[in-house]
Amino acid sequence: MTFRLAAIAALIAFLFGLTVATFSELRVFLPALLRGATVTIEISIMSALLFWAMSFIAGIGRLNPIAPIRWASTVYIEVFRGTSLLVILFWFFFVLPSFGVVLTPTQAAVLGLGLNFGAYGAEVVRGAVTAVPSGQKEASAALNIPDWKCMLRIVIPQAIPVAIPGLSNLTIEMIKATALVSAVTLVDITFASVQQNQIHYRTLDIFLVALIIYYCFSQLIRFGGAILEARTTRHLARGQ
């Protein structure tokens, strides 16, 4: 018994020592990586807000009875879905100024990411709205509830839990796509890692830290999505 405990303690001590030896320079480059992580978080939050808003606006707009609204939504979705995010970022930052529109790097990054992922999200939302049984709209009509109130209070609340898995998937994709914002001169976690690696040549440590940070963000979104899904489908649980 004591022998086994001693063996485990020795193993832990060995691994700990190995870790310290391997990552001893962590404190040298970690501050720079954390600054990069802060930029990634900032861009992610702002882009996600725009992305979610655009998903609902364009996704529901595509089902609007008024044709011009439908067309506008379709054009938006197809343009941003059909073009490269990197090229769009270049456009917002380097091309728009020649038309007199000058955006800061953050504005360009948030617009590019938010609008690009909003186009994908719109299709998720459209699918979710379409999945709400037609009987729900018929009941609203029979109760003389105005169409827009029916959409807002009857259809969308039922579409949200259907859309959550798809939207949280896209949100994780979007966080990883923020790695592209270095194209518009922002120093995010990925670019910070590249810079630190060029200085310190600690390839394994640096990119391992970057990997872990991205993984933690993704898990956060996954859990957030799961909690939200559980909350919005509570009423579907039988018994209680």
Add this chain to the structure above:
Amino acid sequence: MTRPKIRFERVTKRYGALTVLDGLDFEVAEGEVVTVIGPSGSGKTTVLRVLMTLEGIQDGVIWVSGEPLNMMHSKGGLVPASKAHIRKIRSRIGMVFQNFNLFPHMTALENCIEAPIQSLGLSKAEAVERAMELLTMVGLTDKRDQYPSQLSGGQQQRVAIARALAMRPETILFDEPTSALDPEMVGEVLSVIRELAAEHSYTILMVTHQMGFAREISDRVCFFDGGKIVEQGPPDDIFGNPQNPRLQQFLSKVLEAR
């Protein structure tokens, strides 16, 4: 007899090449309880659906209390109705569906107050008072805070009836209200409808396969076939002494199956 509450005037409804209602003329008097029976595909449910404006019609006029529903008066003639006109006229009609169509994300009480608040502009307190009266009538006050998924089919349909009545309609349409129910729950829903029919304060138009119930509560039974009324009359005549061969055939099949 006063002017008809509901009048179909040469109403034609087509789905592509398929004619579901074929120049239908049909009247329901105020306070009358009318049951529509017929084989599937005969257009009987379509009568309710076009009356509730869930579906448009290709030809003819539907009148509600003497006012056109799908058309409106303009410059001495009738023109296709605006959305606002349709909303105004159809507020006099309520509907109970085969599959209940309760809002699953709202409790029984919330289902009943949603439309009075959102459509009629009632305050929440007024709407709750009205809803509780109706939930009492259908015997479900203790289920007010339950979600539809926590209720049995019979309870859900009774909530749906209360929800429809909360809008104070003059006419109620029942579209096979017991067809989606387990047999042991049919009775509780029928007894609520029976109570409403006995009051005669509502005009009731019901599509059903419950022949015994139709015979018991109806003032008049209409047999639909091929988008037209083939035979209609008092329930005892329709069930006891059917004239039309298609009705005879239909009844023998339905009664055989029981």
